Amino acid sequence: MEAKSLIQIITEEEFLQIVQEPSRLFFKVSGLFCEKVEGGKDISRKFYSSLIQETEYLESVLDEHGARENKTWSFFSEYVACMRNLSIAAFYIKHILDRYPYYSLGEAEENVKSFNESAYKALVFLNSSIKGLRAEVVKTGKINGLQISQDPFSMNEFSDIESNKRLPRTVLEDEVKGETERILDLCQKYRKVSKMISEIGLQKSDNLEDFRHIIPSKIDEKLVRMFKELVHSVQSEYDTYVKNTTIEQSHADLKNLRGYISMPLHLLEVVLWLCHFYERHEDDIRHGECKQQISKLVNKEALLGQIFNFGFHYSKYYLHEGDKLVKAILKGFVEIVRAEVPVPQPLGFHARPSTYLSLIARHHEGDLFMLIDDEKFNAKSVMSLLQAGGLLADKGYHNVT
Numbered sequence: 474m475e476a477k478s479l480i481q482i483i484t485e486e487e488f489l490q491i492v493q494e495p496s497r498l499f500f501k502v503s504g505l506f507c508e509k510v511e512g513g514k515d516i517s518r519k520f521y522s523s524l525i526q527e528t529e530y531l532e533s534v535l536d537e538h539g540a541r542e543n544k545t546w547s548f549f550s551e552y553v554a555c556m557r558n559l560s561i562a563a564f565y566i567k568h569i570l571d572r573y574p575y576y577s578l579g580e581a582e583e584n585v586k587s588f589n590e591s592a593y594k595a596l597v598f599l600n601s602s603i604k605g606l607r608a609e610v611v612k613t614g615k616i617n618g619l620q621i622s623q624d625p626f627s628m629n630e631f632s633d634i635e636s637n638k639r640l641p642r643t644v645l646e647d648e649v650k651g652e653t654e655r656i657l658d659l660c661q662k663y664r665k666v667s668k669m670i671s672e673i674g675l676q677k678s679d680n681l682e683d684f685r686h687i688i689p690s691k692i693d694e695k696l697v698r699m700f701k702e703l704v705h706s707v708q709s710e711y712d713t714y715v716k717n718t719t720i721e722q723s724h725a726d727l728k729n730l731r732g733y734i735s736m737p738l739h740l741l742e743v744v745l746w747l748c749h750f751y752e753r754h755e756d757d758i759r760h761g762e763c764k765q766q767i768s769k770l771v772n773k774e775a776l777l778g779q780i781f782n783f784g785f786h787y788s789k790y791y792l793h794e795g796d797k798l799v800k801a802i803l804k805g806f807v808e809i810v811r812a813e814v815p816v817p818q819p820l821g822f823h824a825r826p827s828t829y830l831s832l833i834a835r836h837h838e839g840d841l842f843m844l845i846d847d848e849k850f851n852a853k854s855v856m857s858l859l860q861a862g863g864l865l866a867d868k869g870y871h872n873v874t
Contacts, residue, residue: 483538485543485545485546485617488538488540488543488546489617489618489619491534491538492531492534492535492538492540492619493619493620495530495531495534496531496614496619496621497622498527499527499528499530499531499553500611500614500621500622501622502523502524502527503524503527503528503556503603503607503610504607506520506524506600506603506604506607507604507607507608510600510601510603510604511604516563516567516596516600517567518564518567518568518571521560521563521564521567522564524556524560524603525557525560525561525564528553528554528556528557528560529557531553532550532553532554532557535549535550535553536550545617546617547763548609548613548763548766549610549613549614549617551754551763551767552606552607552609552610552613552767553610554753554754555606555750555754555767555770555771556603556606556607556610558746558747558749558750558753558754559599559602559603559606559746559747559750559771560599560603561742561746562599562742562743562746562747562750563596563599563600563603565739565740565742565743565746566592566595566596566599566743567596568739569592569736569739569740570589570592570593570596572735572739573588573589573736575732576731576732576733576735576736577728577729577731577732578729578732578733578736578791578794579729588787591782591783591787592783594783595743595779595783595784598775598776598779599779602770602771602772602776605770605771606767606770606771609766609770652714652715652718652720653720653806655710655714655715656714656715656720656727656802656806657803657806658710659707659710659711659714659715660799660802660803662703662706662707662710663707663730663734663792663795663796663799664796664799665703666700666703666704666707666792667792667793667795667796667799669700669703670700670788670789670792671789671792671793673691673692675687675691675692675781675785675786675789676786677781677782677786678781678782681774681775681777681778682774684774684777684778684780684781685774685777687777687781688748688751688752688777688780689752692748692785693748693752694745694748694749694752697741697744697745697748698745700741700788701738701741701742701745704734704737704738704741704792705738707734708731708734708735708738711730711731711734715727716731724802724805726798726801726802726805727802729798730795730798730799730802733791733792733794733795733798734795736787736788736791736795737787737788737789737791737792737795740784740785740787740788740791741784741788743783743784744780744784744785744788747776747779747780747784748780750771750776751773751776751777751780754767754771803839807839811844811874812874813872813873813874814872814873814874815871815872816865816870816871816872816873818871821862821865821866822858822859822861822862822865823859823862824855824859827855827858827859827862828855830852830858831852831853831854831855831858834852834853835853841853843857843858843861843873843874844873844874845861845864845865845868845870845873845874846868848861848864861873
């Protein structure tokens with residue numbers, strides 16, 4: 474008996490009937506979005522969330538039926554996917570702006586103003602790009618035979634006012650076992666990801682052409698996702714072991730640290746989705762007629778500017794500022810400990826062991842000293858350790874503190 478394929482091939486006319494209903498609410502929500510953008514009205518998180526939901530649903534229907542692999546529907550599918558990517562990035566920026574006052578960052582007014590201006594400029598760019606992509610979705614949909622309703626959509630479906638009201642704080646602080654060790658571990662993880670992002674060496678630039686070859690050669694979606702997951706791990710650990718504990722209430726810097734975790738986390742979410750968009754849909758990476766059209770709708774230089782001059786720059790900035798806070802936190806938990814260790818045999822503290830010890834000492838923020846009788850030697854300095862090595866040899870000591 475001949476095996477039959479489980480996949481049924483349908484005609485484009487049959488698919489048109491299938492996609493008509495899933496696209497109906499998408500066109501209404503996205504149409505109202507465009508009206509609000511044209512009218513200069515603010516887009517709430519609730520509205521972005523609804524737009525994301527409708528684009529995701531329509532995209533899933535298109536993908537389930539292989540629309541990207543069909544010449545008639547491939548452009549339509551790509552435009553919908555692009556709208557989804559940019560809508561998610563816009564949602565995170567709006568979320569940051571709404572939550573910013575609660576992060577207790579203690580920034581100078583000038584820095585607050587600069588960040589807000591940059592964030593709103595990013596939103597204007599994304600909203601304009603989504604609007605342009607939606608026009609192409611409508612155009613392509615009509616060519617393919619979709620019936621696009623022009624009926625007005627109720628503005629009352631979406632709240633334009635985000636709630637800035639909070640319930641009174643009535644939860645009692647918890648006691649967590651081993652909380653000091655948890656905090657030290659959390660701080661070290663934070664410092665690690667801050668250092669990793671700083672070492673990439675990317676700086677802001679007014680010449681957007683400088684960014685053209687950075688993706689994917691120096692940074693890509695995969696790397697950004699790793700950074701985001703590392704920061705998310707720190708946030709998760711904080712919420713599990715530090716948030717609403719007695720030790721958090723007794724250390725102001727700890728309470729402020731939560732904001733310096735959330736800011737880079739959500740900014741990296743923005744970078745992630747914009748990198749995903751650039752790698753998947755821009756013609757610098759993937760060539761093709763559709764990619765060229767998308768490049769006309771979403772300016773690639775402006776997109777790169779938002780990735781690096783806004784998203785990545787501020788991710789790095791807030792991690793750097795948070796790192797300063799972490800240093801202060803660590804100093805508050807440092808205990809002075811003495812340990813007796815053997816002197817390396819047979820040559821003592823010559824160049825090699827002294828270098829290794831100094832590298833370890835410099836890796837950590839705390840002070841480390843070698844004590845020989847009444848003299849103290851800085852373990853972060855190779856020269857100081859070599860001097861200590863000579864003194865140890867003269868005295869014939871086999872152990873040192």
